Amino acid sequence: MPAIPRTPERPSAAFAFSPGAARALLTPEAVAAFDEVCALAPEPLHEFGSPAAREVLSTTEVLITGWGCPPLDSDVLAAAPRLRSVVHTAGSVRGLMTDAAWERGIEITSAAAANALPVAEYTVAMILLSGKRVLETTSGFRTARTAVDWSLVPYSVGNYRRTVGILSASLIGRRVIELLRPYDLRILLYDPFVTADEATALGAELMGLDELFALSDTVSVHSPLLPGTHGLVSRELIGALRHDAVLINTARGPVVDHDALTEAALAGRIRAVLDVTDPEPLPPEHPLWTCPNVTLTPHLAGSQGNEWARLTDLAVEELRRWAAGDGFAHSVGRERSAFLA
Structure with missing residues (x-):
């Protein structure tokens, strides 16, 4: 030029x-x-x-x-x-x-505010798709190639009054809460720097960290990676998740205890949507690559x-x-x- x-x-x-x-x-x-x-x-x-x-x-x-x-x-x-x-x-x-x-x-x-939007859009899409079990059902349907009896679908499937926990009112976390407002969802929030009144204004209920994991059907991680947040999503918190709960991580891989996450996912106790991992990408032999209840994407939630x-x-x-x-x-x-x- x-x-x-x-x-x-x-x-x-x-x-x-x-x-x-x-x-x-x-x-x-x-x-x-x-x-x-x-x-x-x-x-x-x-x-x-x-x-x-x-x-x-x-x-x-x-x-x-x-x-x-x-x-x-x-x-x-x-x-x-x-x-x-x-x-x-x-x-x-x-x-x-x-x-x-x-x-x-x-x-x-x-441009963090501009980059927050596609991450929030990805997160909302994954919250809704995982609530309907779309990600898991697609694979089974492709294999079976036959009709599914809708009357046998468990009552736990769906997005009506589902509870979604947001971990951190970061730029992305706040945008996710905003984009979820039109849906019939209960939104919980953990952020030690946010007051109950501020959470209410955002459209969420402020919760303790343990409560958020115990009460949520889906937990979405939006915490920055800092010395104090390394391993924040601990083995104990993963163990507190409900059976068949979904953990979504679009933040940074090391915020989550990946050994504990892998064990819970392989046991079929929880599901996960991971746009980031620890390490990133996972080694080719890592069992999460073939775990049917885990969706892995290549750090694509941000702007592309x-x-x-x-x-x-x-x-x-x-x-x-x-x-x-x-x-x-x-x-x-x-x-x-x-x-x-």
């Missing part, structure tokens, strides 16, 4: 992605939209160490970052004396922003395909606001950054 003359109204900017993220996100339409707002460097940066990258950094005021962007450490910041802000087209900024970047006062915005345009649309609008002096609508503070998954 040709270099664009820089003016005070159009801050100098550079893309910083992995090559794969650049291919996914930087469509001609997205680049043209950024072009209208800022003066872009000719090519995306995939690293910050080469002489060519250092030359770009020396004049860059805004970095437009995404998956695979290297950390903004003190060495990078020294090479970027004019850098004032970061527009991040992905969710978490924990691997990007360093102590040096925060101390320098770099402003940053994240045409959903990437939602991330760049938000980033363009954030950059437009910042360039106009209005500040970021989705600014991420240092204290909040630790809680973005």
Whole structure:
């Protein structure tokens, strides 16, 4: 792309992605939209160490970052004396922003809110499909190839007055609760940072962690992976789940005790929908690959395909606001950054 003359109204900017993220996100339409707002460097940066990258950094005021962007450490910041802000087209900024970047006062915005929507949509779809046992029935129906006697379907199947437990009122957890409002479901919530009144306003009943697992037909995990949430879904909590309950995880694999989950699933006591695992992906010989009551998907709940345009649309609008002096609508503070998954 040709270099664009820089003016005070159009801050100098550079893309910083992995090559794969650049291919996914930087469509001609997205680049043209950024072009209208800022003066872009000719090519995306995939690293910050080469002489060519250092030359770009020396004049860059805004970095437009995404998956695979290297950390903004003190060495990078020294090479970027004019850098004032970061527009991040992905969710978490924990691997990007360093102590040096925060101390320098770099402003940053994240597309976490935009990326939360497809994860929430995936979650709601899996809640409803698992409530009807669609995922499990499809395989058996394909094998049997014969009519099913609907009168023999257990009363536990269905989504009428089913109890759904949401683990964490994160951006995604809140969006899931919002999307579930039209359905005849009882929504429970565990989040130690939410009050009972706040939960009610969201449309959920605040519960203790043990209660949520004991009372829910489906538990959906939306906790970020932090030192305090590693293994949060413990063997004891998995053991407290009702027979045939469903555990959905779209957060991070290590939030769940995978040994306990595997044992409960193989015993046929619970079902699971896992978009993330520990490790990820599971080894080829892992028994969950062939467990009929477990659905595994390859970390696809987040933005993919045409959903990437939602991330760049938000980033363009954030950059437009910042360039106009209005500040970021989705600014991420240092204290909040630790809680973005």
